[in-house]
Amino acid sequence: MKFILTLTFGCLLNLAGQGQKLAEFSVPPHEAVGPLIVTADLSKIPADLHQISLVKKDSREPVAFQLSGQKIVWKISEKEASQYLEYEIHHALQKAIKNDLHVKKEEGQLAIYQNDTKLLGYQMDIKDVPAGVNPAFARSGFIHPLNTPSGKRLTRIQPKDHYHHYGLWNPWTHVEYEGDTLDFWNLNKEEGTVRFAKLIYETTGSVFSEYEVLQEHVVLHGDKKEVALNETQTVRLYPLNDHSYIADFTITYNCATESPFKILEYRYAGFGWRTTEEWDNQNSTVLSSEGKTRKDADGTTARWCIVQGKLGTGNGGAIMLSHPQNYNHPEPLRIWPENQYGRGDMFANFAPTKTKDWTVEPGKNYTLRYQMLVFDGEMTASQAEAAWQQFAKPIEIKL
Numbered sequence: 458m459k460f461i462l463t464l465t466f467g468c469l470l471n472l473a474g475q476g477q478k479l480a481e482f483s484v485p486p487h488e489a490v491g492p493l494i495v496t497a498d499l500s501k502i503p504a505d506l507h508q509i510s511l512v513k514k515d516s517r518e519p520v521a522f523q524l525s526g527q528k529i530v531w532k533i534s535e536k537e538a539s540q541y542l543e544y545e546i547h548h549a550l551q552k553a554i555k556n557d558l559h560v561k562k563e564e565g566q567l568a569i570y571q572n573d574t575k576l577l578g579y580q581m582d583i584k585d586v587p588a589g590v591n592p593a594f595a596r597s598g599f600i601h602p603l604n605t606p607s608g609k610r611l612t613r614i615q616p617k618d619h620y621h622h623y624g625l626w627n628p629w630t631h632v633e634y635e636g637d638t639l640d641f642w643n644l645n646k647e648e649g650t651v652r653f654a655k656l657i658y659e660t661t662g663s664v665f666s667e668y669e670v671l672q673e674h675v676v677l678h679g680d681k682k683e684v685a686l687n688e689t690q691t692v693r694l695y696p697l698n699d700h701s702y703i704a705d706f707t708i709t710y711n712c713a714t715e716s717p718f719k720i721l722e723y724r725y726a727g728f729g730w731r732t733t734e735e736w737d738n739q740n741s742t743v744l745s746s747e748g749k750t751r752k753d754a755d756g757t758t759a760r761w762c763i764v765q766g767k768l769g770t771g772n773g774g775a776i777m778l779s780h781p782q783n784y785n786h787p788e789p790l791r792i793w794p795e796n797q798y799g800r801g802d803m804f805a806n807f808a809p810t811k812t813k814d815w816t817v818e819p820g821k822n823y824t825l826r827y828q829m830l831v832f833d834g835e836m837t838a839s840q841a842e843a844a845w846q847q848f849a850k851p852i853e854i855k856l
Contacts, residue, residue: 486539651674
C-alpha cells in the first residue's frame with residue numbers, strides 16, 4: 458500500500474543530541490499478523506542518507522532502520538501496527554543498534570546467520586555427488602539448507618530418488634532454444650544445467666541481510682558449453698521475531714544471446730522446494746490459498762501455499778508466496794501425491810509454465826518474485842492470507 462505524505466523539510470528544529478529535523482511523516486493503522494516491513498523513499502530528502510536517524514515523534518525513541526538505495530527500511534511490531542505512528546528524520550548519525558544478522562562465506566557457500574543459527578546457505582561451489590553417481594548431477598546455484606529460526610532443516614539435496622533435486626532451486630524443464638528442445642532440470646540428460654557465475658554483492662544490517670548473484674543457464678553440447686539465459690537472483694532475509702522470518706526472492710531473466718529462450722509448457726519447472734526427509738504423509742500437511750490440500754492441490758492455481766509438519770520434537774515449515782505480477786499468476790502448483798514413494802515424500806513447486814509457454818525475448822528483462830515465510834510452530838490460513846496481502850501490497854511511503 459503506497460502513501461503520499463506531506464512532509465516538512467529544512468532547517469526547522471534542532472533536538473538535543475539528535476540534530477536538525479529534516480522531515481516528519483506518519484503511518485496509519487494496519488491490520489497485521491506479526492511484524493510489518495515498511496519502506497520510505499527518501500530521494501527528496503536534502504541530506505546524506507548515511508548521516509540520518511529515524512525517531513518516533515512522541516518519545517524521540519530511535520528506530521532501527523537500514524538503507525536500501527534511496528529508501529530506508531524498518532519493522533513495525535504487530536502491536537504498533539494497529540496504532541497511528543508518527544516519525545521524524547534527523548540529520549544525525551544513527552545510534553548503534555545491536556545487529557543479530559551476519560553473512561559469511563564458508564565451505565563453498567554464502568551463509569546468513571542470526572546470532573549463531575544458520576538460516577540459509579547459498580551454494581557457490583559445485584556440489585559433488587556421492588561416489589558411484591553420475592557426475593552430471595553435480596551443480597551449484599541453489600539454497601540448502603533453509604532452516605527455521607531455531608535451526609531445524611526444511612530442505613534436502615541429492616536424494617537417491619532424484620539426485621537432481623537441490624533444496625530450493627529454479628531450473629526450467631522444457632525449453633526451445635535455437636531449434637533444440639532442452640532440459641535444464643533433469644541433469645542426467647546432460648542437455649543443460651544452471652550454475653553460479655558471480656557474487657554481485659552482499660550486505661547486512663539491523664533489519665535485513667541481502668545478497669545478489671548471477672546464475673547462468675548453460676546449454677551442453679558435448680565439450681562445448683553455451684550460456685543461453687542469464688539470471689540475477691536477489692535474496693533478502695528479514696527476521697520478524699523469535700519464531701519467523703521472511704526470505705524474499707527477486708529473480709530476473711534476460712537472454713545471453715540474440716536467440717529467444719522459449720520455456721515450453723510442462724508439468725513441473727521453476728521455483729521448487731524439495732523438503733526435509735523427515736516429512737511424509739503422516740506428519741506433514743499442505744494447504745493452498747484456494748483451500749486445496751495434499752490430496753488435491755496438484756494442478757490447481759494458488760497465491761500461497763503452506764507446507765508444514767513435524768520437525769524433531771516440535772513443528773515448523775514455510776509459506777510459499779507468489780507475487781501478483783508474476784507470469785501466469787495465480788500460479789499453477791506441482792505438489793507430489795500423498796503416496797509418493799509409498800511414504801509420501803514432499804515436493805512443492807510454483808510452476809508458471811505448467812499450463813502455457815513463456816518466451817524470454819532478447820533485449821528484455823523478465824522478473825519473478827516470491828517470498829517464503831519460514832517459521833517454527835504452525836501457521837493458519839488466515840496468517841498465510843495476511844502474509845500474502847503484505848507481500849502483494851507492502852507499506853511503501855512516498856515522500
